[in-house]
Amino acid sequence: MYGVWEGLSQSIHACTLPRFKKTSGIMGAVRNKSAQSTAPLLTATPSRALVDQPIEIGIQHLPPDKPFTVRSRLHSEDGELWEAFSHYRSDQKGTVILSRDQSLGGSYSGLEPMGLFWSLQPVGVEGLRLRKKYVETPFTVEVSVLSDHVRSSDSPVGCHVGQGLEEGAVLAAVNVERWYMAPGVRRVEVREQGLVGTLFLPAGPGPFPAVLDMWGMGGGLSEYRAALLASHGFVTLALAYCGHEELPGPLHTVNVGEQYFETAMGQLDRHPQVCTGRVGVLGLCFGGYLALRIAMEMPNISPRCVVGISGPGGLGINMTRDQTNDFLKENQKLFRFDEQGNVIFRGITMPSNVPPNYKLKVESLRCPLQLIAAEDDQCCAAIECIDEIEERLGAVGKSGLLTRIQYPGAGHLIEPPYTPSVRVSLFHTYPKKLMALWGGELQPHSVAQEDAWNRTLGFLDHHLRTD
């Protein structure tokens, strides 16, 4: 586990200019006062924390009233470099404190104590998205302070790819670990009754409330949000439903039906460490659609509450259990492309494009629902979907069940807070390489992530934990 940061430490050595000369240690010589000074002291507390915990970063013993750059660097599990930087000025006491001082520019500006984490961008490679695959190890972020205000060189317009910082002198550096799993959380692979998923259990005998956690049509099995939820005391099942080699059928279609989700909910509800009847559902994008479908159209299962993020109320495509389909091929007329050739998916979820019989039976909602949407969502017409859902619930007197939250300037991928976001990333390599436009501007999107996570935890806590 420590190999990652050891490598980082060594890379600091390689690039640091030896600016300080040592005095020779001659025994018995009169002490030479014009010796080297010590480097500034950079602290990050706590140095090991969950990804959703803010930390305090400060620097002391700097020369007063001088310009400095604070930089963060992270290597993804694929070895790609992500970087952010920000300009500050030390005060009269020679300190910089990120929770107190304004950034004068860089990857972010203004008072942003966690800016070094959410403004990380990939260096030199396009189309990346930062997602932790192995949740039992942390991301290690190297935070450093450099003299002067240094910048990344010119980045291509319209994209946030940095080309790497010129090396100002690195004055000090610390490593910070960002974890998705709290100590004591257990990870269990689930491959029973046809399910493909990973279960996360908080420490202790329980019983606990539970959450079914689902992502979107990118497929596969992403565990990190489920691990984080378990770190907050929920038994959480991260469930794969498409694009996973252990699921039946072709990778690029949804080949499981309602029975699959009923089985998953049933397993959670009957788990010996779960409080029966206290199971919620959380989904993003198509996972949000599935969450709604579970709440509205599957009479055999009753979630106690549902959270849908950036999710549609229906799709302009056929998704019944009896038919497999290739939704990309069938619905090309509903896609648009921006000037860079990135695909904009939102047309397929625009309510006006969705045949009525493909829309969810909103009126059948039986439990509290929190819907979160971004106003610059280019992948899903989430706002328009919420509008329609709100109207239809109102018509049957069920407005009280709905909490709606929307965020200006945010894009589709509303993820746990203080994690990097991107406006565009690689979505598919089959049948050809396709980049999706998610939307969102960095700073408002990060505000949305922080608030949405707090609201989601609060909503789940309120409905699943208390009476």
Added chain:
Amino acid sequence: MHAMSTMAMAGKGSCPLITIQPSRGLIDEKFQITVKNLLPGQAVTLHSLTQSEDSDFWEAFGHYVSDGKGTVKVAEDVSLGGSYDGLEPMGLLWSMKPAPGSRPGLRFRKKDVNTPLVMRIYVYKGHMRDGFNAESALACAVTERSYMAPGVRRTEISQDGVLGTLFVPPGPGPFPAVLDMWGGGGGLVEYRSALLASHGFVSLALEYFSSRTMGNASEKNPLTGNEYFEAAFIILKEHPQVASEWVALLGLSFGTSVALGMAVYSSVIQPSCVVCISGSHVQPVKESISGVFAEFGKNVHKTRYDENNYVIWRDLLLPIPTDPNKKVDLGRIKCPLLLIVGEDDQNWPAAESAEDMERMMETAGNRHLLTTLSYPGAGHLIEPPYSPHVRFSNFMLLQEKKKVVVLWGGETKLHSYAQEDSWQKILAFLEQHLYHNHDTTPQ
């Protein structure tokens, strides 16, 4: 794992939740423990449990009553009893004692600093004193407390005859440094150095008085002579990431004897500042370190025993001698000195020594260099927080190869307060004298 008793509770009301913030931290960092979703005004016991590297269980517990919202916040609420009472946010750590039925005479010391201490905290219904059974807990949380911050590098040193472990903070440096020395128990203890490096100091945990360094325990053996400690100091001074003018000495117990002797009499060791914990300046000044140790041995007849037959060694150096050849001349120390004294130290006469040192410095005119922190109710082993306190423990006499039980002294709550306060003051003292006293303009 099928806890049938908990299933009976499943239908009934809400699920209590205990959280520890931050769930991962350094051993000397505070945490906040919150329990939510209890019934209002519910009596609960918080129970902490950890297993030492020797597989012994250590535990602590506190009795609480939830507020009107069914919440307990250990940082704000009062413990009504248990292994600690009162408003004690960290009591579940520092008041730990060996679990009932443990072997006697244990002391909690982490040898492997690469891994964290793992502690589980349980919530039980009612005010319990024993019979804790994890299966029946209402809730549980786990916390990891580390001795090394991420990025700190640990290197075993075997150089110029010096044995020890070096800890270097992450980053380019240059850093100030600390030569870190424990006591006559000998061996190699790393956790304080690991913590110092986690706070920005290069730190060398020095091994001496172990079977490796003592060999045949001969005074002629260069490894136990003054040259050994001088060589260690030079290693730090000349380390490429150390700012060579900013090296300090830190010693506990016999380490204090080494630190004071070297600081005053060595032409090689010229520290920027010195920290002495639970020690004394009384030593035959013309002797090598191993000679000093042997001299103490001549007073072994002054050993006392308490009602349990635990060994009290504080009288071996009393009364404080008036002969200048028998104590370090503090009037000649040239750098700031911080003395940490436990007033209930049963092992060394730290309080009497500190008074005498102050008198010497007053007479010599360098009293302004001295700061003494004296803690009522604290014993000999003033360690970094929040290590559990023990009033006595097993001790191996190296040369006789005999095990005794030594009385260290201290009352747990006051001793733990001393550990917390002195550590903060030590870090501040080191930072002040090692980071501040220079021109900070970069070249």
